[in-house]
Amino acid sequence: MVPRPEGPQPRPHALPQTTEDDIDAVDEQLLALLQANGRASYAELARQVGLSAPAVHERVGKLETAGVITGYTAVVDPSAVGLGVTALVGIIDSDEVDDVGMLEAMSALPQVQDCWRTAGTEGYVLKVRVTDIPALEDTINALNRVRGVSRTRTTVVLSTKWEGRHGRTE
Numbered sequence: 001m002v003p004r005p006e007g008p009q010p011r012p013h014a015l016p017q018t019t020e021d022d023i024d025a026v027d028e029q030l031l032a033l034l035q036a037n038g039r040a041s042y043a044e045l046a047r048q049v050g051l052s053a054p055a056v057h058e059r060v061g062k063l064e065t066a067g068v069i070t071g072y073t074a075v076v077d078p079s080a081v082g083l084g085v086t087a088l089v090g091i092i093d094s095d096e097v098d099d100v101g102m103l104e105a106m107s108a109l110p111q112v113q114d115c116w117r118t119a120g121t122e123g124y125v126l127k128v129r130v131t132d133i134p135a136l137e138d139t140i141n142a143l144n145r146v147r148g149v150s151r152t153r154t155t156v157v158l159s160t161k162w163e164g165r166h167g168r169t170e
Contacts, residue, residue: 023068026051030059031068035164038072075164083129085136086157089143090122094150097123105146111139122153 023031029049033040042053042060049056063069078086091102106112106126114127126143130136136156143152 022066023063027059027063027068030056031063034060034069034072078129082131085130085132086160087128087130087136088155088157089126089128089140090118090153090155091124091126091143092121092150092153093123094148097148099148102146102148106143109139109142111135 026049030045033045033048042057045060046053046056051059060069078084091106093102102124103115106115106124111128111130112126113129116125117123118125128136128139130139136154140152140154143149
């Protein structure tokens with residue numbers, strides 16, 4: 001297995017920017033395989049797409065350089081690290097909304113794992129992971145104190161059937 005760096009690495013000689021039109025069926029297959037298993041070796045990827053390992057290495061490098069592949073991560077079971085409660089928290093903006101300040105304040109809370117800017121009543125939706133319900137209450141209280149937050153609306157997740165599309169075909 002070829003070790004992979006944390007994220008895309010700059011190349012000494014920049015390759016042309018990849019556009020959506022430049023991504024062919026083999027690149028799409030490589031992306032699907034890497035999403036299912038980011039630790040797959042170039043040899044394993046090559047076997048599955050019918051190319052040589054050096055050709056796959058070059059293609060993956062181009063996808064990284066172009067920003068199509070933005071990094072490689074480990075998927076961790078939240079309950080295994082003591083985060084037994086997941087909630088989706090909608091942020092309803094006040095008239096004094098300061099997107100930059102709000103984003104800084106929300107990103108400073110380690111309980112906030114994901115943040116989406118949304119259309120509709122809620123300006124943002126956050127995925128929050130905490131140890132228990134009192135910790136969720138503390139997090140919601142902290143979010144409600146952020147300048148620009150009028151109020152929040154929280155949905156507690158009862159169970160997770162799947163997250164992401166790791167290993168799934170659409």
